[in-house]
C-alpha cells in the first residue's frame with residue numbers, strides 16, 4: 001500500500017551548510033511514528049523542508065500518498081493534505097476559531113455542512129467548543145493551544161500530520177492530554193509524525209515506530225523499546241553509528 005509519507009534520500013542545505021544528509025522515512029497510513037534526536041540534528045528543518053519553506057536547496061524525494069511534494073508550493077502541499085503543528089502556535093487576533101476553521105475547510109474542499117458537523121463533533125471530543133468564538137489561539141494556555149491545533153486537524157483531516165515538539169513547555173497533565181488527543185486522531189486515513197525530546201509523551205500514546213535522528217539522517221528505527229533505550233543511555237550509544 002502507498003504510505004502516507006515516503007521520504008527517500010532527502011538532502012537540504014542552506015548555502016554551503018548541509019543540514020539534511022540523506023534522510024529516509026516511511027510512515028504508513030494509520031500509524032504514529034516518533035522522531036527523537038539531539039538538538040540541532042535537523043528535525044525542525046525536516047518539517048520546514050516538507051512544508052516547502054524557501055531558503056533550502058533540496059534534493060531527494062518526498063511523497064504524500066504517492067504524490068510528489070517537493071515540486072509544489074507551500075499552499076498546494078497543504079491542499080494535498082500536509083498539516084503541521086508547531087511548538088508555538090501563532091495567535092490570530094480578531095479571527096474567531098470557528099470562522100478560521102470554516103474558511104480552512106472551504107479551502108480544503110470540504111462541504112460546509114460536513115465542516116459544521118465535524119466542528120461540532122470534534123469540538124465536543126476535544127473539549128474545544130467554548131474556544132470556538134474566541135480568536136484563534138489568543139490568550140490560550142500552552143496546553144490549550146496544542147489541543148486547539150489537534151482539534152483543527154481533526155476537522156480538516158489531513159493525510160499527513162507532523163507535530164514538532166508538541167509536548168515541550170507542557171505540564172505533566174497537559175502532555176497526557178495532548179498525547180491522548182493525538183491518539184484520538186489516529187485513523188486509517190492519516191499518517192502521524194511526532195517529533196519529541198521526551199519519551200514521556202510516548203507513555204500515553206502507542207507509537208508504532210521510533211526513529212532516531214542524528215546529523216541529518218535517521219540512523220536507527222525500532223519499536224517502543226528504542227525510546228526506553230534512549231531514556232536510559234542517551235544519544236551517546238548511537239553516535240558510533242555515524243559514519
Ligand SMILES: Nc1ncnc2c1ncn2[C@@H]1O[C@H](COP(=O)(O)OP(=O)(O)OP(=O)(O)O)[C@@H](O)[C@H]1O
Pocket residue numbers: 014017019037038039040041042043044045046055
Ligand atoms: N537557515 C539556516 N542557516 C544556517 N543553519 C541553519 C539554518 N536553519 C537551521 N540551521 C542549522 O541546522 C541545524 C539543525 O537545525 P534544526 O532546527 O533543524 O534542529 P532540531 O533537530 O530541530 O533541533 P532542536 O531539537 O533544538 O529543535 C542546526 O545546527 C541549525 O543551526
Ligand SMILES: [Mg+2]
Pocket residue numbers: 043044045164
Ligand atoms: Mg527543532
